[in-house]
Amino acid sequence: xxAEPRLVEVRKNVLKQNDVIARGLRERFxxxxxxxxxxxxxxxxxxxxxxxxTLTALHSRYKVAALVGDLATENDAARLARSQAPVKQIIxxxxxxxxxxxxxxxxxxxxxGKLDFLxxxxxxxxxxxxxxxxxxxxxxxxxxxxxxEDKPLKYPTIFNSADVAIITKLDLASAVEFDEAAxxxxxQAVRPxxxxxxxxxxxxxxxxxxxxxxxxxRTRARDxxxxxx
Amino acid sequence: MHELSIAMSIVxxxxxxxxxxxxAKVQVVHLRLGRLSGVVKEALLxxxxxxxxxxxxxxxxxxxxxxPVEVFCPKCETTRLVTSIQWFACPECGTxxxxxxxxxxxxxxxxxxxx
Numbered sequence: 001x002x003a004e005p006r007l008v009e010v011r012k013n014v015l016k017q018n019d020v021i022a023r024g025l026r027e028r029f030x031x032x033x034x035x036x037x038x039x040x041x042x043x044x045x046x047x048x049x050x051x052x053x054t055l056t057a058l059h060s061r062y063k064v065a066a067l068v069g070d071l072a073t074e075n076d077a078a079r080l081a082r083s084q085a086p087v088k089q090i091i092x093x094x095x096x097x098x099x100x101x102x103x104x105x106x107x108x109x110x111x112x113g114k115l116d117f118l119x120x121x122x123x124x125x126x127x128x129x130x131x132x133x134x135x136x137x138x139x140x141x142x143x144x145x146x147x148x149e150d151k152p153l154k155y156p157t158i159f160n161s162a163d164v165a166i167i168t169k170l171d172l173a174s175a176v177e178f179d180e181a182a183x184x185x186x187x188q189a190v191r192p193x194x195x196x197x198x199x200x201x202x203x204x205x206x207x208x209x210x211x212x213x214x215x216x217x218r219t220r221a222r223d224x225x226x227x228x229x
Numbered sequence: 230m231h232e233l234s235i236a237m238s239i240v241x242x243x244x245x246x247x248x249x250x251x252x253a254k255v256q257v258v259h260l261r262l263g264r265l266s267g268v269v270k271e272a273l274l275x276x277x278x279x280x281x282x283x284x285x286x287x288x289x290x291x292x293x294x295x296x297p298v299e300v301f302c303p304k305c306e307t308t309r310l311v312t313s314i315q316w317f318a319c320p321e322c323g324t325x326x327x328x329x330x331x332x333x334x335x336x337x338x339x340x341x342x343x344x
């Protein structure tokens with residue numbers, strides 16, 4: 001005969017291991033005074049073009065580097081290498097998102113103290129990356145005008161997990177009759193107070209404001225690092 | 230679809246806990262799952278069965294308690310359940326708020342183990 005089962009309290013976060021590594025990374029970024037920015041979006045929203053322009057623009061004045069996640073190919077890294085910034089590809093295989101351990105491994109032989117900016121491009125996916133903290137200071141959520149204004153309402157979880165929304169492919173806005181006011185309203189509905197930038201990596205429209213924004217954030221990260229020492 | 234790897238982590242965690250209790254057989258795993266966790270309940274349930282195969286947890290059950298999204302309303306100065314995850318605002322006064330208090334949980338809460 002079997003006794004009644006016993007209830008044992010556990011209360012453990014399933015992603016604890018990831019969160020512990022992410023916390024360690026965040027601490028490393030802070031100590032090094034590097035601003036770590038991750039990018040999330042659906043596939044084809046212009047993440048790589050956006051990142052290429054970002055790296056190229058910052059490269060002359062700052063030390064920048066990037067990690068890019070992709071399921072199978074190294075195409076993105078090859079494309080980004082044109083910016084002359086150090087770029088490392090993380091091939092995730094069948095995994096649909098980056099995890100903190102993958103970032104940690106990719107950074108194992110990097111001296112973060114020599115960097116000003118580190119960009120981490122997540123796998124193009126609007127579901128899975130939302131659960132995983134990568135230790136980044138800022139998570140950018142890219143929304144291209146061709147995707148439609150209601151994307152935030154369809155994927156509230158990932159929009160909610162991000163810090164800044166970036167509307168991309170602005171040069172196509174009129175062609176696809178992009179309703180910017182509706183997009184902004186929807187973003188604010190799922191993440192009140194979120195900062196929103198808009199730009200076109202292709203024409204350069206909005207890039208200046210965006211780069212200034214990045215520099216402001218970087219100054220703040222560096223000041224925090226100095227205060228910490 | 231990252232539910233399989235999450236399910237495998239749950240099984241691993243339950244195995245570790247049961248080992249701490251002398252290798253007792255886990256019958257039920259109680260999980261608290263927030264609506265904002267990014268994990269889909271149905272996908273997790275079917276992944277769980279797969280993840281249990283050929284482990285000491287084979288045949289165990291995953292019981293999921295879904296945790297609604299609760300935000301702090303700065304105007305009412307209290308926590309409120311949002312009416313929809315497409316509208317992060319206080320349902321009483323309408324003040325938008327991104328201050329999420331509950332709803333991101335992905336937590337093994339308890340185990341039922343055989344004596």
